[in-house]
Amino acid sequence: MADVQKFKTAAETGLAERFSQARASLPGDAAARATAFARFTDSGLPHRRVEEWKYTDLRAAMREAAPLAGKLDDKAAAAAIAGATRFAEIDAVRIAIVNGHVAASASDLGALPAGVEITTLSQALAEGHPLLASLGAIPEAADNVAYALNAAFMTDGVVIRVAAGAKVEKPLHLRFVIDGEASATATRTLALVEEGASVTLIESHECADGVAHQPNDVLEIVARDDTKVEHLRIDAHGDAALALSTLTAYLGARVAFDTLNLVTGPALMRHQVYMTFAGDHTTGAVRGATMVTGRQHADTTLYVNHVAPHCESRELFKTVIDGDATGVFQGKIAVARTAQKTDGKMMSSAVLLSEGGTMNNKPELEIFADDVLCAHGATCGQLDDDLLFYLMARGIPRPEAEALLLESFLGETVEEAVGEENETMRETLMAPIRAWLSARG
């Protein structure tokens, strides 16, 4: 308990107390959890003097540490899932994760497509499942405090193995729901996609408005050679939530990887993506559409690391800011000496709709190879007056005209992420965008 003394805030002290209380009951290697927690005790919660967190002062934002959510019984979990209706209709293999624990009764674990194996993380940790060796494929993430806190507290999640050559048609839908009093959750999901396989993963996150939940979720994807992996994430946490999330993607050779993150919900959100190009001729796309209003704060931070040659990375981020909200985009493309012929393009565009909004962009390049093409761009401004005038001159009232322009601005990310043939999926993803725009009125 000596460590507690050096913390400065109630949340830091609360986290330390929570860890000492929970550590004995958490599954898996206790020493590994202690090491991860030590990373946090070394520095405390990150604040604006820490360069990577310059624009998101977590120490100031996190007033107190919510207690770790307990596992609900089958009935309560089923009720919580039934209450979360927004993404219930997606045609997919469902895996429900309620309050940080897999709810088997509300999941389709018994009817998995051919080539897909799923184990719960708590079980895998308890029995030392061999697939866990694939966790932590991107060592840089371990130094990140949000990731380290997840490693210390992770309660459950799933371990997915897509067998070599399996072409999984139906998407796997991870439904994260948090119910009840304000609580903290920490889930970890691993998806190991073996050689030549293809799969689509969907994540949806929901909780009620007005409850200060503190989810901290990590998804780790390891894509072996010649795989195709699509990942779609919808962050519709309630408006009082403080949501931290990390995606790591470790990509082999000739992989086609795609991820999209749609954000409408939480009071504060930080989504971190660590993507490493470890094999040649791989393409990776990271996209995001973020809508914030009121006093919301949304931060997207990317670390794109090109190690292998002949890879292509595309990053496209759109942010719409209303009210007194703040948008943050930090993206770093690093190109190692070995990554010749890299083609990287990163773009972040933001539209500020109100007097009180703030956008902070930091698109960074770090290049050590001399035969590469890397470009980044960042723009920030208001809606184009000419375009608005054009629509209004045709009798469209201003709010509608604005909504139309914003829909097409944000929709570009969805259009690029989901092919035209998949109309249903496009509509599923456009729905939260349209809902946000119409709520804006």
Added chain:
Amino acid sequence: MPAVQDTIDRVKAIDVDQYKYGFETILEMEKAPKGLNEDVIRFISAKKDEPEWMLEWRLEAYRRWLTMQEPSWARVSYPKIDFNDLYYYAAPKMNEAPKSLDEVDPEILKAYEKLGIPLREQEILAGVEPKNRVAVDAVFDSVSVATTFKKELAEAGVIFCSISEAIREHPELVKKYLASVVPVSDNFYATLNSAVFTDGSFVYIPPGVRCPMELSTYFRINEKNTGQFERTLIIADKGSYVSYLEGCTAPQRDENQLHAAVVELVALDDAEIKYSTVQNWYPGDSEGKGGIYNFVTKRGDCRGKNSIITWTQVETGSAITWKYPSCILRGDGSRGEFYSIAVSNGRQQIDSGTKMIHLGKNTTSRIISKGISAGQSENTYRGLVSAHRKASGARNFTNCDSLLIGDRCGAHTVPYIESKNASAVFEHEATTSKISEDQLFYCMQRGLDEEEAVALIVNGFVKDVLQKLPMEFAVEAQKLISISLEGSVG
């Protein structure tokens, strides 16, 4: 796409082993005792014959400095500097200040001659169009040894002298403006500079005056084991205009020498200041031995409405460069510009860029930066563009390209773009695709392919700025102008 051969050749021509200004002038020097303490500061202040308030100002800065920590955020690495192992004052021995050039030590004149800097007015006049004349303030280690054309400038009302002289002769101006742009405790090196600055230039352009000639200061570090701490203050009063150039060189030595300058510019209503730098301090040898540590704070304050400050820099020298010439766009409708070419060779490390801080309404800024790294050097662009709540209608365009030659160097870009105003429009581009479609079309219509057309337009743009540097100052700059950034990595 790798760099084109022509570019490689041109960068090779200014490689660290090609440094031409590495000679040393042997002079009898007068130095302050080694190290830094209050007595040394009193010594400097007494040497400069400064009034009491200036000494107090310095001592206060020194006390602040003692509480500060050396910054470590820049992407540069070097062994810890022992600030007590330096001479903070070194000046050629003279019985009294030279009244005319004839009294200046001929060895010093010879040194400037070797550098190609004309200090004799008649020499400048001979065979040169009068409008191309340049007034020069020559700073040798810790003192200004000569300032030319003072009389003629005085007739126009322009004050151009060393800062030590300004402290004595124009205390009201110095008191009003000194440290009003870069506060004493702005950062570690600026505070150190405030405590120990020895010389530099002072310029005041009265209202409505267009300075009749280019002004320039030529900085030379000569003595070993010294640091140079110069302070430059330029004030352009309402509706005035001035173009100012600085050049810097140093002898070739195995030790590292420290150069920590502070430059402050103040532009009042409708005034314009053009500040150009050709930085060619000794860069160290190809193994990274020796060279100048160039830790400089440069900032311009567009204090008045519709004022303009333009920074142009050609950076080829110094072992380490840590420098961010910035503009505070306070006046409504003011404009800030930053044009930079930074070439690193050998084991040089450059971390440079700019800050454009939009405070006033309808302020505009433009940043064009080209970084070229070769050898085993590291070249970082670090820049901030920010719009505050009240900066309605602010506009920024940033274009930074970098180019690597060889696979042992690094090029990095770290831009910060912060907007707190919905009507502010910021564009940051690291590609050349945003060049005017019309210009591109015009060139391509005449048979240039797209790449050639882009190169022509980009280079033409920078050339336009750099051509304003006088030849004698910028032989290197002229060579660099034509460097193509074909194969730019963004």
